[in-house]
Amino acid sequence: MPELPEVETIVRMLLPNVEGKRIETAELRLGRMLLDMDPGNFSAALKGQSIDRILRRGKYIVMELTECALVIHLGMTGQLTFSPADYVENAGFVRTVTGMQKPKGVHPVDKHTHLILWLGNGERILFRDPRTFGKIFLVPAREWPKHPRLSILGEEPLQLRIKPFLETRFPAASARPVKALLLDQSFLAGVGNIYADEALFRSGIHPQTPVRNLKEPERVRLLEAVKEVLRKGIRNSGTSFSDYRKPDGTAGSNQEKLQVYGRGGEPCRKCRTPLRKSLVAQRGTVHCPVCQAKSAARRKS
DNA sequence: AATTCGCCCTGTCGGC
DNA sequence: TGCCGACAGGGCGAAT
Numbered sequence: 001m002p003e004l005p006e007v008e009t010i011v012r013m014l015l016p017n018v019e020g021k022r023i024e025t026a027e028l029r030l031g032r033m034l035l036d037m038d039p040g041n042f043s044a045a046l047k048g049q050s051i052d053r054i055l056r057r058g059k060y061i062v063m064e065l066t067e068c069a070l071v072i073h074l075g076m077t078g079q080l081t082f083s084p085a086d087y088v089e090n091a092g093f094v095r096t097v098t099g100m101q102k103p104k105g106v107h108p109v110d111k112h113t114h115l116i117l118w119l120g121n122g123e124r125i126l127f128r129d130p131r132t133f134g135k136i137f138l139v140p141a142r143e144w145p146k147h148p149r150l151s152i153l154g155e156e157p158l159q160l161r162i163k164p165f166l167e168t169r170f171p172a173a174s175a176r177p178v179k180a181l182l183l184d185q186s187f188l189a190g191v192g193n194i195y196a197d198e199a200l201f202r203s204g205i206h207p208q209t210p211v212r213n214l215k216e217p218e219r220v221r222l223l224e225a226v227k228e229v230l231r232k233g234i235r236n237s238g239t240s241f242s243d244y245r246k247p248d249g250t251a252g253s254n255q256e257k258l259q260v261y262g263r264g265g266e267p268c269r270k271c272r273t274p275l276r277k278s279l280v281a282q283r284g285t286v287h288c289p290v291c292q293a294k295s296a297a298r299r300k301s
Numbered sequence: 302a303a304t305t306c307g308c309c310c311t312g313t314c315g316g317c
Numbered sequence: 318t319g320c321c322g323a324c325a326g327g328g329c330g331a332a333t
Binding site: 059073185 | 325329
């Protein structure tokens with residue numbers, strides 16, 4: 001699940017390879033990945049435009065082109081890779097005994113490759129997404145922040161200042177579980193299941209805790225923890241738990257550093273208690289029953 | 302008005 | 318060995 005750190009890594013690594021280059025041909029191979037537009041018009045709209053800038057907003061990748069913005073959401077299994085001029089076609093994935101796809105060179109062009117942007121000299125940007133939860137859309141000129149999908153996004157977690165944010169944007173009276181709030185993109189943009197669980201563990205907060213039960217110090221700790229786990233994710237160039245790959249096709253390393261996500265039943269790295277797996281806000285959730293105990297006030301009731 | 306639920310989709314895995 | 322159901326889940330629109 002590409003979340004903020006994964007998307008940030010992709011944007012940072014893609015930028016030096018493609019900035020200023022011209023899209024010679026845009027090849028959309030699966031029309032339903034494209035929103036609000038006739039696939040037939042898509043290639044014509046992109047042809048000849050230059051890539052002025054690439055940036056991230058929440059989990060969205062925004063490519064600012066000469067006359068519009070190409071916006072991509074990677075969904076659950078989306079991959080955006082750069083295929084250099086000297087790329088050898090047969091150097092794709094190698095399957096290991098455990099069934100993991102081990103990248104060798106960049107991604108192959110296969111039945112899951114839904115968009116190819118040809119940049120000239122054989123260079124390409126490839127969008128591949130086996131589960132097709134990803135989305136592609138175009139926004140005119142520089143109006144991408146006004147697009148309905150982007151205008152609803154909350155603050156960028158890495159930019160926000162905690163004190164003012166707590167006063168103005170934190171739904172202090174809400175009864176919903178704190179994990180549901182973390183996953184809400186109109187609260188914080190870019191936090192997904194992995195980093196929500198990690199932030200809750202780091203701040204010692206039970207994922208089911210109603211938001212209104214969080215005391216001021218806990219709210220501060222939670223927001224600091226969100227920033228920390230995201231920054232750490234970026235430092236490790238993302239979590240390759242399943243499909244996520246960097247633009248060069250290689251895996252990130254943050255999966256080796258995770259404290260709770262994907263570790264249900266395994267011992268807590270702090271207290272050795274078996275981590276508990278549950279369902280919170282319809283999402284698989286892992287937490288430590290000791291390090292993230294429910295508050296005394298809640299236990300009483 | 303605020304939350305929750307159902308759905309989209311396909312590869313992987315465990316059980317029999 | 319092969320079949321099958323369960324599971325993974327981001328975000329939207331419908332339902333509550």
